[in-house]
Amino acid sequence: MTDFNVAKARRDFPILSLRVNGKPLIYFDNAATTQKPRSVIEGLNQHYKTANANVHRGAHQLSNKATSQFEQARSTVAAFINAPQTKEVIWCRGTTEAVNLVANSLGKLLLRAGDTILVSTSEHHANIVPWQMVAQICGARVIPIKLKTQDNSHPVIDQQHYLELLEKHRPKIVALGHISNALGVINPIVQMIAQAEAQGAVTLIDGAQSAAHLPIDVQALGCDFFCFSAHKCYGPTGIGALWGKAELLEKMPPWQGGGEMISKVSFEETSFNELPFKFEAGTPAIADVLGFAAAINYLNQLDRTQTLKYEQHLGEQLAIGCAKISGVKVHSPLQGNLGIVSFSVVDIHHQDIAVLLDQSGIAVRSGHHCAMPLMQALELPGTLRASVCFYNTQSEVDYFLESLQHCVELLKPNSSADLCEDGIETILEKELDRSVGQLTLPPSQEIISQLTQASSWQKRFSYLLQLASFLPEPSPLFLNDKHKLQECESGVWLQAYLIDDTVHYHAWSDARIMRGLLVMLISCKEQAQADSKGFLESVKLAQYLSSSRTNGVDAIMKALS
Numbered sequence: 001m002t003d004f005n006v007a008k009a010r011r012d013f014p015i016l017s018l019r020v021n022g023k024p025l026i027y028f029d030n031a032a033t034t035q036k037p038r039s040v041i042e043g044l045n046q047h048y049k050t051a052n053a054n055v056h057r058g059a060h061q062l063s064n065k066a067t068s069q070f071e072q073a074r075s076t077v078a079a080f081i082n083a084p085q086t087k088e089v090i091w092c093r094g095t096t097e098a099v100n101l102v103a104n105s106l107g108k109l110l111l112r113a114g115d116t117i118l119v120s121t122s123e124h125h126a127n128i129v130p131w132q133m134v135a136q137i138c139g140a141r142v143i144p145i146k147l148k149t150q151d152n153s154h155p156v157i158d159q160q161h162y163l164e165l166l167e168k169h170r171p172k173i174v175a176l177g178h179i180s181n182a183l184g185v186i187n188p189i190v191q192m193i194a195q196a197e198a199q200g201a202v203t204l205i206d207g208a209q210s211a212a213h214l215p216i217d218v219q220a221l222g223c224d225f226f227c228f229s230a231h232k233c234y235g236p237t238g239i240g241a242l243w244g245k246a247e248l249l250e251k252m253p254p255w256q257g258g259g260e261m262i263s264k265v266s267f268e269e270t271s272f273n274e275l276p277f278k279f280e281a282g283t284p285a286i287a288d289v290l291g292f293a294a295a296i297n298y299l300n301q302l303d304r305t306q307t308l309k310y311e312q313h314l315g316e317q318l319a320i321g322c323a324k325i326s327g328v329k330v331h332s333p334l335q336g337n338l339g340i341v342s343f344s345v346v347d348i349h350h351q352d353i354a355v356l357l358d359q360s361g362i363a364v365r366s367g368h369h370c371a372m373p374l375m376q377a378l379e380l381p382g383t384l385r386a387s388v389c390f391y392n393t394q395s396e397v398d399y400f401l402e403s404l405q406h407c408v409e410l411l412k413p414n415s416s417a418d419l420c421e422d423g424i425e426t427i428l429e430k431e432l433d434r435s436v437g438q439l440t441l442p443p444s445q446e447i448i449s450q451l452t453q454a455s456s457w458q459k460r461f462s463y464l465l466q467l468a469s470f471l472p473e474p475s476p477l478f479l480n481d482k483h484k485l486q487e488c489e490s491g492v493w494l495q496a497y498l499i500d501d502t503v504h505y506h507a508w509s510d511a512r513i514m515r516g517l518l519v520m521l522i523s524c525k526e527q528a529q530a531d532s533k534g535f536l537e538s539v540k541l542a543q544y545l546s547s548s549r550t551n552g553v554d555a556i557m558k559a560l561s
């Protein structure tokens with residue numbers, strides 16, 4: 001362990017004292033976005049209170065003040081990543097926009113029909129889709145570097161395949177994530193950048209997951225572009241930075257047109273501004289840029305060698321602890337893990353676990369983590385991802401592991417465990433009429449009264465889990481794309497058919513909670529049809545369902561009718 005004073009750090013983050021579902025918040029979704037320290041929150045506030053004005057174009061005191069703070073923020077970001085020149089830092093909405101900027105602008109400059117772009121299979125969509133889009137326009141090709149898994153451990157980029165692709169295709173661009181958001185693997189980018197450069201490729205590093213944890217020195221990395229998002233570094237959402245080598249940025253055409261990025265406009269000829277403004281069309285996110293700098297100043301005053309050691313300690317405890325739970329398969333490194341732990345549980349849908357953990361006040365991510373090609377390569381429908389950072393504690397990790405163990409016991413097939421100390425009834429296996437695939441469901445009034453009379457969300461949730469067992473497991477033949485509702489985040493299959501003038505349903509979902517909702521909606525079809533949102537409110541479920549689940553309910557209702 002390290003001497004890092006976590007209790008002191010936690011006091012800087014007001015949100016960490018929140019309670020969720022009656023329990024202290026345990027925020028383990030830091031890879032999605034981090035929480036914000038008081039200095040960032042107050043910095044934003046302060047700007048609007050004392051310095052709000054547009055930048056660069058004003059001829060008044062306030063505008064000059066805002067401009068000087070805004071440009072000072074650029075120097076702060078440049079120093080944070082050791083950029084040789086401040087003008088090489090371009091404000092973007094985040095990593096996604098930065099990659100789009102480079103793909104569009106550099107793509108226009110460099111890519112011709114038949115050219116190739118290499119990305120790894122584990123990239124976030126933000127580092128795949130912009131390249132695919134530009135490749136389509138230019139007639140170029142995006143080629144994925146394969147992953148390999150050694151000795152049943154976590155998958156890593158196959159370096160042999162990478163070298164083969166470099167030699168065979170001599171790609172124009174190589175775009176790589178520094179740390180995989182879905183696996184937590186730290187890629188050997190220094191070596192990979194040098195190898196790409198030796199073959200004449202331009203390199204872009206997606207630093208969305210690394211900048212908050214590792215010291216970044218773009219000159220030592222040797223890449224041509226590096227980008228990251230403020231919100232994953234304790235700063236505001238909707239702002240990030242792209243760093244690029246001036247010699248390339250100078251040659252690249254502007255991406256978006258408008259104010260600020262021009263030097264002169266006429267109908268005869270328009271010329272463009274110098275760096276960095278050439279790439280910053282329109283009024284920028286001024287307050288957020290200042291919040292970004294405040295976040296970096298916050299990070300700079302921490303002992304980052306200690307935070308890194310501390311984060312690695314927690315990450316390893318988490319990964320090793322998960323791997324010890326029976327049925328849990330960890331897809332992330334157990335050693336050298338900086339805090340991202342991705343895992344799945346045999347026979348249990350990841351979303352069911354995420355919903356249950358939320359009952360214990362624990363926020364984790366579940367799904368494909370914007371890395372669908374990776375999930376496809378690993379043949380996984382999705383994973384659970386717990387991600388920690390320096391303000392998380394050992395006792396949170398311990399509580400998380402206990403809760404996970406409990407969820408696994410509860411959700412494993414044929415479990416008879418209780419949901420929590422609130423005294424949830426044993427989950428009963430109901431008699432199923434499997435004979436002709438007809439469903440025998442509890443009457444709508446019974447379901448409505450159980451849900452409305454339940455004294456807590458836990459009891460309602462438990463009842464939905466009970467309802468799930470009314471759906472007989474379907475034949476694998478039924479689980480095809482024809483019956484699948486595309487709008488649902490988890491897999492939902494539904495088919496209506498007529499027997500003797502009566503509508504019957506075949507229904508299934510890979511998420512148990514969704515099966516419970518299916519049973520409820522089929523049984524209460526009449527009540528839910530007119531106004532599904534109103535119905536969910538009346539049975540006291542609306543506030544607990546995420547927007548993607550509510551969209552799923554709408555899709556089910558549409559299919560039922």
Ligand SMILES: Cc1ncc(COP(=O)(O)O)c(C=O)c1O
Nearest residue numbers: 094095096124126181208209229
């Ligand atoms: C590795 C990686 N790249 C890119 C992104 C996209 O970042 P943003 O949504 O801030 O643009 C993310 C966000 O999760 C990420 O983890």
